[in-house]
Amino acid sequence: MESFIALKSRNFKLFFIGQSVSLLGTWIQKTAIAWLVYKLTGSPFILGLIVFVGLIPTLLLSPYVGSFIERCHKYKVMKNTQWLAALQALLLAILIYLKYYNITAIVLLSLMQGVINAFDVTCRQAMMIDLVDDKEALPNAIALNSAMTNLARVIGPALAGVLLSAFGEDFCFISNFLSFIPVLYCLYLMKLPAFIKNEEEINVLNKLKEGFIYVKSEKRILSQLLLLSFFSLMLIPFTTLLPVLAKEVFNGNSQTFTIFESAVGIGALISAIYMTSLKKMEKLYNSIILSSIIMGIGLGIIAFSHTIWLASIGLVLSGLGMICQSASINTYIQLHTVPEMRSRVISYYIMAFLGMTPIGSLIIGLIAEFLNTRTVLLLEGFLGIFSLSLFVWYNYKIEKELDTELKIINEE
Structure with missing residues (x-):
């Protein structure tokens, strides 16, 4: 089937199987830690702080990581990051099992996970093209990867709700540690071409500068990255408020919270399935616009809803818009960036x-x-609808400039 063409590649199939299990464990733990932290502190700010320390290394390290990965064997980097991630999961599981509910310790372990993820996520994205035998299957591989991630986002929180009620938080964290076994096993089964090391002396700062100049010169890529940056800054963090929404706004419990998490995941999964079936890549721009509108509307529905089910519909739409927008931009970048700049632009x-x-x-x-x-x-x-308006205006301006340049060339 066209929608699963990337799975014909042995390496991508192994990657897909291993990551499916691992991401399930990740979402079980993610749900458990958000609920546990809010239950212990009752503070939306502390919830935001946990997310902050878990992701801030990505902001600080990503440009350097992109240049670093360009001169390393991506396969070895990914194996190392998975081992380190398993160690972090084990330490956190031990902490919760011993009921040592120390927010400082949780923050530090979240920071450790953030540093590992800064390398792992960039490496996985840059390595995607090496996992498929046919390069034309790359968009499908990206979409399947997104579908896998978001299916885990649906099932993980639902499982976490059951595990939290039946066995407690410690079982959720132990489950995440165990989920690293299949991903490591599948990684070691992969057969990738031998790595040819570039002996040329590389100046990381120069590489960073080249990457920035390239992004700046590619106006369409730049505009998409700016739109995504704003949505990531002001809209996507709505997920941080889900425990508050469940407990304070709807007077719910851990099950209410997992319903909300799963609703976001369902929307994200629908988006990922849509991306796997997208045949015409020129529709990516339309997908970016439509998904941004859907996310803005979804957040408005949540804000005005007075029942759990109406709020869940808003969360489905928000999740759909969030992932469709980011996946469309990711696919556009992967397809329109020159190979020697891909790792840096992905970073x-x-x-x-x-x-x-x-x-x-x-x-x-x-x-x-x-x-x-x-x-x-x-x-x-x-704010989402406002920023999208600026994006559409800027891209219209780019098109007008290109048309003018083309007319001048034709006249000459």
């Missing part, structure tokens, strides 16, 4: 998508300490 994409989110989580968490949750969500939705 800017990751910085825009994941790197801005921690700052946004801190800002949104702080605002939520003073404004009610509904007002914050409504403000986020409005």
Whole structure:
């Protein structure tokens, strides 16, 4: 089938299987830690702080990581990051099992995970093209990877809700540690071409500068990265408020929270399935616009909803818009960036998508300490529609400039 063409590649199939299990464990732990932290502190700001320390390394390190990965064997880097991530998961599981509920320790381990992820995420994205036998299957591989991630986002929180009620938080954290076994096993089964080391002396600062100049010169890529950066700063951190929405706004419990997490995941999964079936890559620009509108509307619905189910519909739309926008931009970058710049541009994409989110989580968490949750969500939705308007205007201006240049060339 066209929608699963990337799975014909043995290496991508192994990657897909291993990551499917690992991401399931990640979402079980992510749900458990958010609920545990809010239960212990009752503070939206502390929730934002946990997200902040877990993702801020991505913002600070991504440009350097992109240049570093360009001269390393990506396969070995990914194996090392998975081992380190398994160690971090084990330490956190031991901490919770011993019921040592120390926020400082949780913050430090979240920071450790953030540093590991800064390398792992960039490496996985840059390595994607090496995992498929047919380069034309790359868009499908990206879309399947997104679908896998978001299916885990649906199932993980639902499982976490059951595990939290039946066995407690410690079982969720132990489950995440165990989920690293299949991903490591699948990684060691892969057969990738031998790595040819570039002996040329590389100046990382010069590489960074070249990457920045390239992004700046590619106006369409630049505009998409700026849009994604703003959404990551001001809209995507709505997920930080889900425990507050569940407990304070709807007077719910851990099950309510997992319903909300799963609703976001369902929307994200629908988006990922859509991306796997997208045949015409020229529709990516339309996907970016439509998904941004859907996310803004979704946040507005949540803000005005007075039932759990109406809020869940808003969360489905928000999740759909969030992932469709980021996946469309990711696919556009992968397809339109010259090979020698791909790792560096991907690092800017990751910085825009994941790197801005921690700052946004801190800002949104702080605002939520003073404004009610509904007002914050409504403000986020409005800012999303406003920023999209600027994006559409800027791209219209780019098209007009290109048309003018083309007419001048034809006249000459």
